[in-house]
Amino acid sequence: MTMQQRTNSPSRTGRLSRRGFLAGAGAAAGAFSFGFSFPLPVRAVAQAAVKEVNAWVVIQPDDTVIIRIARAEMGQGSLTGLAQLVAEELECDWDKVRFELVEPGENRRRDRVWRDQSTGGSRAIRGSQEYVRMGGAAARSMLVQAAAQGWGVPAGQCTVAKGVITHQASGRSTTYGAVAEVANGIAPPTGITLKDPKDWTIAGQPAKRLDTLDKLDGSLVYGMDIAMPGMLVAIPKACPVHGGKLKSFDAAAVSGMRGVKHVLRVDDETVAVVADTFWRAKTALDALPIEWDNGPNANVSSETIAEMLREGLSAETEYVGNRAGDAKGALARSSRVIEADYGFPYQNHAPMEVINATVLWTPERCEMWGPTQVAEAALTALATAAGLPVENCEVHVKRIGGSFGRRLTTEYVTMATLIAKQVPGTPVKMMWTREEDMVQGRYHPVTQCRLRGSLDADGNLDALHMRISGQSIMAYMRPSIMTANGDPVTFQGLMPDGAEMAIGYTIPNLLIDHAMRNPHIRPGAWRGVNLNQNAVYLECFIDEMAQAANVDPLVFRRKLMANHPKHLAVLEAAAKGIGWETTKPPEGVHRGLAQVMGFGSYVAAAAEVSVSAGRLKIHRIVAATDPGYVVNPQQVEAQIAGSFVYGLSAMLYGECTVKDGRIEQENFDTYNVMRLDEMPVVEVITVPSGGFWGGVGEPTIAVAAPAVLNAVFAATGKRVRNLPLKNIDLGTS
């Protein structure tokens, strides 16, 4: 569908709004109508559409403001934040704002007027805030100009409030909706000055999400829910040993089963059953005799991977991420050296919506409907697999049922296209089972870390060597950004300086280096990326050093943080919030701290836990965040609470193990995640200090585990150095 067509059905029109706010209308129709998404020819209704003011803003005659959103929405809420930023500069009525999602083919046809559509690294807002605000400001200026021209007065004499343009002197006023059509023909202004965030009235406010109502009545059509006339469902199965091959399969054994239409070889490693429904396809796939060639990794196990990484802990390496003084020399000379080895396992993203994509291929044209975090890359993958010029292809992006980095790759788009290409003219919805999603993920990389630290005569940390051994995400995902020595993303949170991922401590003799060891399991960018394990390693070990020095962990950190005031400020805020130096925790409750910088933001957490009879209870976590600016405080709060759930799930349960070359966990019964009963009370403190734009979706995840693990130590005297906690007996100390 074209943008114009979708403009006619903007957001906030879920069944709830119709039913709830227009008393009882159309209930019966609502109950049995469901979302169709037809593959209509592009531009079919373009003529009937309202002209946009500019690429970011469409205003309908009734003053409804439609703001175009180019970044993916997967629950993180940046859709609403981005709309707030546009609306702030536009000075429209926020209650009249709706949204629509930009499609990558349209972006391409318009010379990337919406720029980068990829959504990762907590960059949706910070990576586009400036030009989306410019878009809103330009539209405002054009709308005012349009009104002023009509009245024959200078635009400078007109004012705007909530989408109403007024010329005070002549007592005239009009609305954005009335002049939008004319504004479309006005040249965009040059030399825009954006508002100072301290003057914001829409941005910076705790606005509710724009995309809520259709999530509450079941009317939101996710990729999984797409239905089209004549559509078939495909379920693929790839060789469970990554890199292995599909040798053969016996299609005849299942082709007579009810509903089964095709049994197809998709690529070198994948077979798929195409049927009229999911359940029939799955039943046939489960019955399909398949022979795999598991390849050279058939004997790899978690133990052999651990062995491979352990070797890297003491290997020679040249890849240094951070160096000051002479750490090795200082450690060799010191008589107070503490050493510890840590480890962090593979984990699956496990978003609630599994991998899916619906593709319609014809010899002339190919379209996809479904979730992606990288719409433009998905379009390229679609066109390539379709064997068609990219101009003849389009990706219709859907709001996503969770993603957490999983859909930054496009292999599933390719797969769905290769399937649909074998069923020309028929829309095919490729759906993975949860089991396939679990064993064919793009996993949080596996790493180990050896830390050696020494204390000087005054009990200060005077040397630290941190050796990370393990998997590089980028070597697999984006080899083009690898340097000659290694993966620059490895050192997130540990870099000497910079606005993105800098360490918060000054240690006179410091060496942080990496020995890359890449097992065959495919890694990916898992919410928080490498910050997760790096924060566990550093923040738990700093606690170990504080304990060795017999100094309070907050006091010990403060001494190392004098040159890192922003890191320190969030740590102090979290410590103050939990009452670190002011109140005693309740009987049997113990506290832990952690801080880190990542994705441009400074974050810290303070946790209160108790352990009784080996059972851990996390009572309370206080989070402090400095993201520079806060565009929507209540969405930030939701992201931070969500980050704790994600990070604590990982700490408590998250582990994918490998046996016979394959991932063992196939569903939530063996890959458990946190539920409501384990949720601590979360308190969120934001301390935006301004002057920079940091991300919010990811950094807090990284402090969840170390703050709790440090509290677990305080409670039990046990250092948990290998996650997840489910494998550790906290009962005997």
Place this chain on the structure above:
Amino acid sequence: MAKLNINGKVVEVDVEEDTPLLWVIREHVGLTGTKYGCGVAQCGACTVHLDGVATRSCALPLSAVTEENRIVTIEGLGAETPHPVQQVWAELDVAQCGYCQVGMIMAASSLLAQNPSPSDDDIRAEITNICRCGTYPRVLAGVKLAAERMTNRG
């Protein structure tokens, strides 16, 4: 042909009887509000009301349900006006990605029907649905607020 009573209407479906109710609802009846998350009764995304009780439809074969059983899906919840749980969910902006929320709402509304004033511990014990986005604090607050509204009203 099997007959099902869904959202107060009787529908006929021609489906193998071992098909889980979830897929009958989604693919044969065409109501896609009920979600697939795991297929093994772990996550609750597929929760519907079966004779008023929250039930994970992915683990219930069609053969276990008859026309006598009243099935209510999210599309049939609060058919006239939004259910108080939906109302509160909108007010508190509970949903993040939303994928699990239909199941959460069905579980919460069933809990409140059985236990109009649940304690925090009741809610924590009864709502075992998985939300990977981590909406749990607002789910807890939402159930409590909905309970308050429903008791005051009733």
